[in-house]
Amino acid sequence: MATLHHLRAGVIGTGFIGPVHVEALRRLGIQVTALCDLPDRVRPAADRLGIPAAYTDYRKLLAAPDVDVVHITAPNRFHCEMALAALAARKHCVCEKPLAMNTRETARIVQTARRAGTVFAVNYNVRFYPAVLQLRRMVERGDLGDIIHVNGSYLQDWLFKPTDYNWRLLPKEGGPLRAVADIGTHWMDTVSFILGAPITRVMADLATWHKTRQRPLGEVQTFAREDQTTRYATYPVKTEDFASVLLEFRNGARGNLAVSQVAAGRKNCIRLEIYGSKQSAWWCSEEPETLCLGRRDEPNAVALRGTPAFGPDAAPFVDYPAGHVEGFPDTFKMLFRAVYRAIAEGNTTAPLFATPEDGHQEVAVCEAILKSHQTRRWTAVRA
Structure with missing residues (x-):
C-alpha cells in the first residue's frame, strides 16, 4: 500500500488558487512533480515554484507516470473535461469548485467517478476550519438541540471598483452565476456539512451594482492590484455582484444567506450562526480561533481553538497550539491530508x-x- 508521502501531485492552473494548492501539498511533504497552464505562463510559474515539469497540454500531465493525483485549478469551464479525462486516466483528483458549469456536466462526473474506483474530492476547503469541524460534531451529538434556523454571509470587496476584473465576471468562463457560485457555494456547502442536511428549496434575489465595468486590455490575476498604467475597454456585466438567498434544509431548518463581492472593507469574511433549541453557536473566518456559544439563561461562552473549552472533536485537524492562528492556508493542508490519507x-x-x-x-x-431569481418564487433543488 502506498504511503501518503510517496504520492506525487500535478497541478493544472497557475492563477491565484493553483499556488495555494502547491504550498499546502508541500507542507504535507507531497512532491509536486508537474504544472500545466498556457505556454506564456507555465514555465515562469514552474521556475518560480521549483516544479520540474511544465506542460502546456493537460493531457500530457495526466499521462505522466510521476503524477498520481491531479489538482484541477483551471477556470470553471474546463472542470468537466479535465475531471473526466483525469478519471479516464485512472488518476486520483482534487477539483476546484464549482465541480462543473451545470448539473448535466456534474452528473456525468458523478457517474464516471463511481465507476472509476479512484479518490475524487471537490475543494470545499472551508469544511476544514477546526471550528467548522467542531460545530459539525456538536450538531451530530445534539449539543445545540434541534436546529431552528441558520444565518450568515460571505462578503468580499475584491470586485468593488468598476475597473476590478477577473475571468469569473464572464459567464462563458465562470457560468451564469458569479458571487453565489464562487463564494456563496462555500457557505452553503459548509452549513450543509455542519447540519448533515442538504438544501432542498431556495428563494433568491440577485443584483448587479456595476452594470458595466472596465476590462483591462490583457489578463488579470485574481485579487491583483490595479495598475495605474492599464488601458481599459467597457463591457456589460451579466453576472451578479451580490445576492440574498432564503434556504430550506432537508432537516426542516431554515436559513438566510447574504453574498457580496462589492462589500467595501470585507476582504474574505465568512460568517455563520446556527440557532438550536438548546443553544446557539456562531463563528467568523476573520476570527477563526474562536467559537462562540449563546445561551438564554446562562452566560454566553467563547471557546478557543486548541484548548479544553473547544473540545476534542477537531483535535486531529489542529497542528498548532492556541494563540498560533490556523486559518485559510491551513484548511487546504487539512483537506489534502484527508484526501491523500484516503488514497x-x-x-x-x-x-x-x-x-x-x-x-x-x-x-x-x-x-x-x-431559476428562483428569474421566476421570483420558491424553487426546489433538483439534484
Whole structure:
C-alpha cells in the first residue's frame, strides 16, 4: 500500500488558487512533480515554484507516470473535461469548485467517478476550519438541540471598483452565476456539512451594482492590484455582484444567506450562526480561533481553538497550539491530508472532504437559485 508521502501531485492552473494548492501539498511533504497552464505562463510559474515539469497540454500531465493525483485549478469551464479525462486516466483528483458549469456536466462526473474506483474530492476547503469541524460534531451529538434556523454571509470587496476584473465576471468562463457560485457555494456547502442536511428549496434575489465595468486590455490575476498604467475597454456585466438567498434544509431548518463581492472593507469574511433549541453557536473566518456559544439563561461562552473549552472533536485537524492562528492556508493542508490519507489507506468511507455528489448538489442549488431569481418564487433543488 502506498504511503501518503510517496504520492506525487500535478497541478493544472497557475492563477491565484493553483499556488495555494502547491504550498499546502508541500507542507504535507507531497512532491509536486508537474504544472500545466498556457505556454506564456507555465514555465515562469514552474521556475518560480521549483516544479520540474511544465506542460502546456493537460493531457500530457495526466499521462505522466510521476503524477498520481491531479489538482484541477483551471477556470470553471474546463472542470468537466479535465475531471473526466483525469478519471479516464485512472488518476486520483482534487477539483476546484464549482465541480462543473451545470448539473448535466456534474452528473456525468458523478457517474464516471463511481465507476472509476479512484479518490475524487471537490475543494470545499472551508469544511476544514477546526471550528467548522467542531460545530459539525456538536450538531451530530445534539449539543445545540434541534436546529431552528441558520444565518450568515460571505462578503468580499475584491470586485468593488468598476475597473476590478477577473475571468469569473464572464459567464462563458465562470457560468451564469458569479458571487453565489464562487463564494456563496462555500457557505452553503459548509452549513450543509455542519447540519448533515442538504438544501432542498431556495428563494433568491440577485443584483448587479456595476452594470458595466472596465476590462483591462490583457489578463488579470485574481485579487491583483490595479495598475495605474492599464488601458481599459467597457463591457456589460451579466453576472451578479451580490445576492440574498432564503434556504430550506432537508432537516426542516431554515436559513438566510447574504453574498457580496462589492462589500467595501470585507476582504474574505465568512460568517455563520446556527440557532438550536438548546443553544446557539456562531463563528467568523476573520476570527477563526474562536467559537462562540449563546445561551438564554446562562452566560454566553467563547471557546478557543486548541484548548479544553473547544473540545476534542477537531483535535486531529489542529497542528498548532492556541494563540498560533490556523486559518485559510491551513484548511487546504487539512483537506489534502484527508484526501491523500484516503488514497494511501484505500479508505473512502464517509469522507469529511466533499465528494462529486456534494459538488453536484451545490451546482444544483445554484441552478435553483438562478431559476428562483428569474421566476421570483420558491424553487426546489433538483439534484
